[in-house]
Amino acid sequence: GAGVSQSPSNKVTEKGKDVELRCDPISGHTALYWYRQRLGQGLEFLIYFQGNSAPDKSGLPSDRFSAERTGESVSTLTIQRTQQEDSAVYLCASSLGDRDGYGYTFGSGTRLTVV
Amino acid sequence: AQSVAQPEDQVNVAEGNPLTVKCTYSVSGNPYLFWYVQYPNRGLQFLLKYITGDNLVKGSYGFEAEFNKSQTSFHLKKPSALVSDSALYFCAVRETGGFKTIFGAGTRLFVKA
Numbered sequence: 001g002a003g004v005s006q007s008p009s010n011k012v013t014e015k016g017k018d019v020e021l022r023c024d025p026i027s028g029h030t031a032l033y034w035y036r037q038r039l040g041q042g043l044e045f046l047i048y049f050q051g052n053s054a055p056d057k058s059g060l061p062s063d064r065f066s067a068e069r070t071g072e073s074v075s076t077l078t079i080q081r082t083q084q085e086d087s088a089v090y091l092c093a094s095s096l097g098d099r100d101g102y103g104y105t106f107g108s109g110t111r112l113t114v115v
Numbered sequence: 116a117q118s119v120a121q122p123e124d125q126v127n128v129a130e131g132n133p134l135t136v137k138c139t140y141s142v143s144g145n146p147y148l149f150w151y152v153q154y155p156n157r158g159l160q161f162l163l164k165y166i167t168g169d170n171l172v173k174g175s176y177g178f179e180a181e182f183n184k185s186q187t188s189f190h191l192k193k194p195s196a197l198v199s200d201s202a203l204y205f206c207a208v209r210e211t212g213g214f215k216t217i218f219g220a221g222t223r224l225f226v227k228a
Contacts, residue, residue: 011144031214042205042220043159050214101147101166101209104216106159 003024004107006092012113013082021077021110025094032075033104034067035091043091049075082114117142121219127228128196133161136191136222148189149207149216155206156192159205165189196226211222 005024013019025032034046045059049069060066064082069075079086089111093104118141128134140146143163151163163174170182180191187204 033216035218043218045215045217048214056215093159101164101211103149103161103164104151104159105161106151110157 004092004094004105006007006090006110008110009108009113010113012115013112015084018078018080019112021079021090021092021112022093023075023077023107025073025075027094029074029094029096029105030072030080031095031097031102032069032072033093033095034075035093036061036088037109038088039093044096046077046090062065065108079112082093082112084114087112087114117146117208117210117213117215117217119206119217119219121204121206121222123222124220125223125225127225127227130198131195134196134200134224134226136192136204136206136224138189138191138219139187140189140206140208141187142208142210144213145211146189147209147211147216148182149178149209150178150189150191151205151207151218153203153205153221156203162204164192196224198226198228200224201226224225 030051032049035043047067048056051102064080067077089109093106093111095102096102120139148165151159165172165182173179174177203221205221207216209216
């Protein structure tokens, strides 16, 4: 597609429920990143995918968070047993490569509210 | 470990005046440096980047940034601010050869008419 597509754009869930967030990167972009942006704060790195290599999960805040990506296509970020502190905007970005100076193209984000 | 500091939470400037949004960074090797902008209710947009070469880089919407290696800074500048420039600006750094981009906390720019 023309840009990075994220769905849903908004999600309200009850505490304790599982949620799944989807990211569809730009075709041909081998690198995909997930970031979290809490209200009034900067971007917090969560996880990174590059092609078929093992993902870097060093930013995932707890074992309730997991993400998958099949090849160089869609990625899903799953949060199990959601907590109120998980409320944030979850941003996905893709780029042409990982080790070169490519900028990122961000999606519009999924605003997650845990009540 | 790499890090980015944006020392100002907010910058206020009058329309028509020059603006500067400050950024300093720390990496163990040579940096790739980026500025992104987030307009209200819109996603993050890439503004400009420094990879190598000329220390002054020009980007979208009339913005430019100057890479200063000795001061480890990459300040964002514009000669004449517009009200429409009001937004949240993020500085970001990636170590050359690295894969992870670290973002600063953001600086909110208010341009008053």
